[in-house]
Amino acid sequence: MKLLRLGEKELISAIRKEFSVMPKSLLVGIGDDAAVIKAGKTHFIFTKDLLLEDIHFISSFHPPRLLGRKSLNVSLSDIAAMGGTPKYAMLGLGLPFRTDPGWIEDFFSGFKSAALDEGVNLIGGDISRAKKITLSVTVVGEGTNIIKRSEAKPGSILFVSGTLGDARQGLLLLKRGFKLGDDKRADVLLNAFLDPVPNISLGQELSRLKLASSMIDVSDGLSVDLEHICQESGCGAEIQLEKLPLSPELGAFQRKLYDFALHGGEDYQLLFSVSSEKIKSISRLQKKYMITPIGCMVPEKKIILIDQRGKRKRLEIKGWEHF
Amino acid sequence: MKLLRLGEKELISAIRKEFSVMPKSLLVGIGDDAAVIKAGKTHFIFTKDLLLEDIHFISSFHPPRLLGRKSLNVSLSDIAAMGGTPKYAMLGLGLPFRTDPGWIEDFFSGFKSAALDEGVNLIGGDISRAKKITLSVTVVGEGTNIIKRSEAKPGSILFVSGTLGDARQGLLLLKRGFKLGDDKRADVLLNAFLDPVPNISLGQELSRLKLASSMIDVSDGLSVDLEHICQESGCGAEIQLEKLPLSPELGAFQRKLYDFALHGGEDYQLLFSVSSEKIKSISRLQKKYMITPIGCMVPEKKIILIDQRGKRKRLEIKGWEHF
Numbered sequence: 048m049k050l051l052r053l054g055e056k057e058l059i060s061a062i063r064k065e066f067s068v069m070p071k072s073l074l075v076g077i078g079d080d081a082a083v084i085k086a087g088k089t090h091f092i093f094t095k096d097l098l099l100e101d102i103h104f105i106s107s108f109h110p111p112r113l114l115g116r117k118s119l120n121v122s123l124s125d126i127a128a129m130g131g132t133p134k135y136a137m138l139g140l141g142l143p144f145r146t147d148p149g150w151i152e153d154f155f156s157g158f159k160s161a162a163l164d165e166g167v168n169l170i171g172g173d174i175s176r177a178k179k180i181t182l183s184v185t186v187v188g189e190g191t192n193i194i195k196r197s198e199a200k201p202g203s204i205l206f207v208s209g210t211l212g213d214a215r216q217g218l219l220l221l222k223r224g225f226k227l228g229d230d231k232r233a234d235v236l237l238n239a240f241l242d243p244v245p246n247i248s249l250g251q252e253l254s255r256l257k258l259a260s261s262m263i264d265v266s267d268g269l270s271v272d273l274e275h276i277c278q279e280s281g282c283g284a285e286i287q288l289e290k291l292p293l294s295p296e297l298g299a300f301q302r303k304l305y306d307f308a309l310h311g312g313e314d315y316q317l318l319f320s321v322s323s324e325k326i327k328s329i330s331r332l333q334k335k336y337m338i339t340p341i342g343c344m345v346p347e348k349k350i351i352l353i354d355q356r357g358k359r360k361r362l363e364i365k366g367w368e369h370f
Numbered sequence: 371m372k373l374l375r376l377g378e379k380e381l382i383s384a385i386r387k388e389f390s391v392m393p394k395s396l397l398v399g400i401g402d403d404a405a406v407i408k409a410g411k412t413h414f415i416f417t418k419d420l421l422l423e424d425i426h427f428i429s430s431f432h433p434p435r436l437l438g439r440k441s442l443n444v445s446l447s448d449i450a451a452m453g454g455t456p457k458y459a460m461l462g463l464g465l466p467f468r469t470d471p472g473w474i475e476d477f478f479s480g481f482k483s484a485a486l487d488e489g490v491n492l493i494g495g496d497i498s499r500a501k502k503i504t505l506s507v508t509v510v511g512e513g514t515n516i517i518k519r520s521e522a523k524p525g526s527i528l529f530v531s532g533t534l535g536d537a538r539q540g541l542l543l544l545k546r547g548f549k550l551g552d553d554k555r556a557d558v559l560l561n562a563f564l565d566p567v568p569n570i571s572l573g574q575e576l577s578r579l580k581l582a583s584s585m586i587d588v589s590d591g592l593s594v595d596l597e598h599i600c601q602e603s604g605c606g607a608e609i610q611l612e613k614l615p616l617s618p619e620l621g622a623f624q625r626k627l628y629d630f631a632l633h634g635g636e637d638y639q640l641l642f643s644v645s646s647e648k649i650k651s652i653s654r655l656q657k658k659y660m661i662t663p664i665g666c667m668v669p670e671k672k673i674i675l676i677d678q679r680g681k682r683k684r685l686e687i688k689g690w691e692h693f
Contacts, residue, residue, distance in 0.1 A: 058474065058497065065478060066485075066492040073458070073493055082493035084458065084510070087410040095460040095508055097496045102464070135396070135407065137418040139462075139506045141425070151381065159388060169389040170396055170405035173420045174381065183462045183506035185418055187407070 075195055078279065080128040080264060083193050092188035094125035100180035108221040111150045113241045114182075115157025121266065122186040123165055124245035124315040128264040130254025131190030133247065135170045136162060138184055141177025165247055192254045194319070199261035199280035201346040203320035206329065206338045208246050210294040211269055212307030213239035214314050220300065235296040243315040249336045250317060258328055262319035268312040270364045273350060276318065283349045286342040286362060309352075310365040320344055398518055401602065403451040403586060406516050415511035417448035423503035431544040434473045436564045437505075438480025444589065445509040446488055447568035447638040451587040453577025454513030456570065458493045459485060461507055464500025488570055515577045517642070522584035522603035524669040526643035529652065529661045531569050533617040534592055535630030536562035537637050543623065558619040566638040572659050573640060581651055585642035591635040593687045596673060599641065606672045609665040609685060632675075633688040643667055 063077045074090060075083035081094035098118050100106055109117075119136060126133040138158065142151070162169060167186070175181075217240030225233050227241070246264075253259040261280055263272045269291075277283055291308040301307055321329055332338060345351070350362040386400045397413060398406035404417035421441050423429055432440075442459055449456040461481065465474070485492060490509070498504075540563030548556050550564070569587075576582040584603055586595045592614075600606055614631040624630055644652055655661060668674070673685040 062478060062492075065482060068491070070457075070491055073491060076491075076493050077495075079494075082458070082460070084493070086412075086414070089409075091409070091414065091510075093458070093460060093494060093508070093510065095462050095494060095496050095506070097462040097464055097498045097500075097504065097506060099464055099498060099500050099504060101501060102499055134393075135405070135416070137405070137416060137508065139418050139420040141420055141422055141504075155385060155388060162389075168391070168393055168396060168399075169385070170399050170407070171402075171416060172400075172418050175420045175422060176425055177420075177422050178424060179501055181420065181422060181464075181504055181506075183418070183420060183504075185416070185460065185508040187416065 075193065079196050080125040081188070083129065089189050089191060090193055092126055092129050092131040092190055092193070093185065094122050095183065095185045096122045096125070098182040106180060109241060110227070111153035112157035115154040116161040116242055118182045118184050119158055119161040119167070120243055120245045121315065122184045123161070123167070123247060124243070124264045124266065126186055126188035127245045127247045127250035128262050128317060129188070129190060130192055130194040130250045130259070130262065131188035132251060133165055133167050133186050133188040135187040136167050136184060137170060138172035139182070140172065141175045141181030143178065143180065144176060190254060192257055194254055194259050194262040196261055196263050196276050197279035199276050199282060199320040199344045200322060201282050201344050203260055203322050203344045204326060204340050205284060205286070205318065205320055205342045205344065206340050207265065207269070207292060207316055207318045208249055208336060208338050209314065209316040210292045210297070211265065211314055211316065212297050212304065212311040213294050214243060215307050215311035216297050216301050217241065232296045232299050235294065236300065240313060243313065245315060246317045249338070252332060253319060256328060258321055258325050258332070259319035260322055262317055265314045265316045265318050266312060268310040268365065269318065270309050270350070270362055272318055274364050276320070277348065277350060280344070281348070283345045283347045283351070284342055285345055285351045285353060288352055288354045290339060290341045292337070292339040309362070397516065402519050403448040404454070404511070406452065412512050412514060413516055415449055415452050415454040415513055415516070416508065417445050418506065418508045419445045419448070421505040429503060432564060433550070434476035435480035438477040439484040439565055441505045441507050442481055442484040442490070443566055443568045444638065445507045446484070446490070446570060447566070447587045447589065449509055449511035450568045450570045450573035451585050451640060452511070452513060453515055453517040453573045453582070453585065454511035455574060456488055456490045456509050456511040458510040459490050459507060460493060461495035462505070463495065464498045464504030466501065466503065467499060513577060515580055517577055517582050517585040519584055519586050519599050520602035522599050522605060522643040522667045523645060524605050524667050526583055526645050526667045527649060527663050528607060528609070528641065528643055528665045528667065530588065530592070530615060530639050530641045530664050531572055531659060531661050532637065532639040533615045533620070534588065534637055534639065535620050535627065535634040536617050537566060538630050538634035539620050539624050540564065555619045555622050558617065559623065563636060566636065568638060569640045572661070575655060576642060579651060581644055581648050581655070582642035583645055585640055588637045588639045588641050589635065591633040591688065592641065593632050593673070593685055595641055597687050599643070600671065600673060603667070604671070606668045606670045606674070607665055608668055608674045608676060611675055611677045613662060613664045615660070615662040632685070
């Protein structure tokens with residue numbers, strides 16, 4: 048679940064309290080990237096996301112094919128963050144009365160291509176008329192070693208996949224009128240926003256090799272999502288500013304690199320903690336995936352940012368307002 | 371899935387074609403009330419519904435507590451229509467910026483009361499800002515003898531639970547300014563629309579006793595939902611007009627009784643077929659539930675309506691336009 052989009056922390060914790068009775072079969076409930084149910088030897092993983100026109104996406108910015116891909120991929124990213132394998136999807140689709148049939152065709156072609164990329168089957172859903180395009184995707188995954196948000200331990204090293212801040216810069220460029228195909232470097236950033244790729248195989252390997260003690264996908268921004276890990280695990284973290292992985296493309300368009308990397312959101316990278324004795328195994332994974340150590344977990348319940356000169360300050364937690 | 375709300379048959383069959391490759395574990399895919407996945411000895415049943423403000427409900431008509439109940443209960447009705455037991459729910463909730471906290475509290479109190487009624491646990495979801503209230507509910511159920519839409523056989527008797535047409539008349543009264551508490555008879559109709567009750571225990575008994583060969587919940591109207599059964603089963607049906615179960619309350623407010631019963635929608639009653647040799651067992655169930663034989667399945671792929679004088683005509687298939 049990505050619930051902090053509105054800063055509606057209080058609402059979520061109220062809901063969580065209200066629905067706190069959990070059956071035995073429920074291994075993970077409200078408050079993680081996905082819920083987990085025990086089913087025999089395997090576990091079923093459930094995630095659900097809303098994508099609303101003019102809140103999460105602007106129709107005129109977003110080619111329908113890429114919107115179709117993104118609507119599925121953001122939910123697949125939640126399954127990746129549990130170390131699971133996505134299996135089935137359901138799509139709730141609300142469409143305005145005069146939606147162009149070509150738009151619908153392109154949307155489904157994108158949805159299908161993202162489903163094929165990861166072997167996911169569309170098994171059902173609901174279609175309705177709507178005032179604005181309304182997308183609600185549920186994904187069912189499977190997994191055995193589930194990686195939660197709540198098991199980070201002080202002393203563990205924090206890693207993040209890929210680069211940070213690109214999606215937010217991509218959105219900024221779209222707002223400035225950039226289009227795909229205008230500029231090669233801009234395209235990297237536009238695609239980071241329009242067509243993010245879920246890190247499923249990395250999540251699976253971290254689960255299979257039991258390397259990550261906690262994991263989340265960076266959807267609301269590094270600061271917000273790291274705070275989720277800290278809160279759920281009951282500890283704090285230190286981040287080294289200079290270690291944050293940045294793309295050359297972000298550098299080409301943006302001076303406030305670190306602000307974008309820390310608070311950007313929608314990067315759908317994996318943020319995870321690894322206990323120090325497992326660091327060797329991670330270096331093997333680093334030959335295959337771009338994963339960067341950016342800090343460590345600490346006992347004190349604060350998130351500290353260490354800048355280039357070694358100066359320490361408390362990290363500001365800022366979520367990402369979409370539009 | 372209730373997909374015909376817009377008459378968007380073509381879209382659904384295109385999607386179904388596009389996503390026709392089904393894994394072995396998927397027992398029921400697109401085109402039934404819910405999807406079914408094999409998981410060891412049991413089956414998981416998945417359903418997803420959208421409820422959108424000004425499309426499926428009008429905020430000023432719908433007390434938030436009852437909207438909370440209905441948002442879950444319409445999905446529980448899909449699980450009932452498969453003969454399953456609902457277990458878990460996920461809620462996607464989009465709320466306008468200035469939503470009254472009291473509204474949210476009442477909504478969740480209703481959602482919780484419906485969940486408690488049927489032993490369902492809320493396990494996750496997504497909350498977001500939205501222009502209009504956006505509700506997307508996913509329910510996961512379990513079952514063993516799954517009752518599909520597609521197994522009705524000519525010669526079987528058609529039954530429907532409860533009474534038909536009340537919900538549509540309830541909506542009409544709301545539009546005319548009726549409120550709960552104004553009039554006892556009106557309340558029955560208003561509640562049919564505002565607070566429908568899913569027929570879960572009836573669905574479970576029909577499944578356990580293997581009595582129903584096919585089943586659907588009447589959400590879009592008897593004519594539309596019966597056509598779904600006929601199309602999926604590859605046969606037709608005959609309906610006896612005078613047998614349609616009508617409430618005295620509907621009679622008190624509406625002259626076009628049969629029009630409302632045939633095309634009303636949102637009644638969330640169960641419509642099911644029973645082979646003739648099992649009729650005796652049904653009469654035992656009739657002591658416990660209100661279930662009425664309304665016609666039978668026939669080989670010819672048409673739906674015929676037989677009026678009070680025995681005159682036969684083809685049934686017009688009319689879906690329900692909400693607002």
